[in-house]
Amino acid sequence: MSIEIKTVRCGDIMENAYLVALEGRDDCALIDPGDDAAKLKRALGDRRLSAMLLTHGHFDHILGAGALTEATGAPLYVAEADAEMLNDPALNGLESLIGGSDMPGPRLAARVYDEEVSVAGMAFEVIPTPGHSKGSVCLYLPDEGVLFSGDTLFRAGFGRMDLYGGSPMQMRDSLKRLFTLPPETRVYPGHGEPTTIGEERSRYRL
Ligand SMILES: [Zn+2]
Numbered sequence: 001m002s003i004e005i006k007t008v009r010c011g012d013i014m015e016n017a018y019l020v021a022l023e024g025r026d027d028c029a030l031i032d033p034g035d036d037a038a039k040l041k042r043a044l045g046d047r048r049l050s051a052m053l054l055t056h057g058h059f060d061h062i063l064g065a066g067a068l069t070e071a072t073g074a075p076l077y078v079a080e081a082d083a084e085m086l087n088d089p090a091l092n093g094l095e096s097l098i099g100g101s102d103m104p105g106p107r108l109a110a111r112v113y114d115e116e117v118s119v120a121g122m123a124f125e126v127i128p129t130p131g132h133s134k135g136s137v138c139l140y141l142p143d144e145g146v147l148f149s150g151d152t153l154f155r156a157g158f159g160r161m162d163l164y165g166g167s168p169m170q171m172r173d174s175l176k177r178l179f180t181l182p183p184e185t186r187v188y189p190g191h192g193e194p195t196t197i198g199e200e201r202s203r204y205r206l
Pocket of ligand 1: 058151
């Protein structure tokens with residue numbers, strides 16, 4: 001079965017949310033519900049939202065989560081190390097990056113990832129990639145050759161390391177880990193355009 005990936009660009013920071021579904025199924029996963037719940041709901045259409053998967057706990061990737069949980073009941077998943085950020089503007093960047101002191105909407109409750117999470121017929125491998133935040137992960141569909149890289153790996157760049165929980169040493173190790181994936185792997189980042197592992201790997205000497 002082939003996979004459908006719909007990119008929904010959200011909010012002032014233009015974060016990418018991705019609706020991911022197997023063709024022919026009526027359910028789907030949503031990677032990083034950014035700051036435009038109305039747009040995300042429209043993008044869902046008739047599809048049932050089975051779960052929301054976070055690549056990390058920064059505010060721009062989670063601001064749509066509360067409204068979507070209320071509308072759909074879909075659970076939200078995060079890595080354990082970033083769970084503390086979800087409801088804390090001082091940790092999730094809302095305060096330092098845009099001066100917000102209150103998270104809008106309902107308090108977020110999240111489940112913590114295991115090594116794999118199965119949603120809508122797809123088994124996502126959860127690859128820990130700390131560096132941008134302590135609990136940053138990339139979500140990998142090996143059979144499809146698709147990686148959702150959050151703010152760890154971008155087209156021609158990688159995530160900043162100066163925010164809460166960031167670490168240049170860990171970022172280096174995380175990028176090295178990602179560059180062991182097959183070069184043809186398609187990479188869907190948290191901001192900007194898609195790329196491939198091979199294209200990005202060729203830019204660095206790690
Ligand atoms: Zn981020």
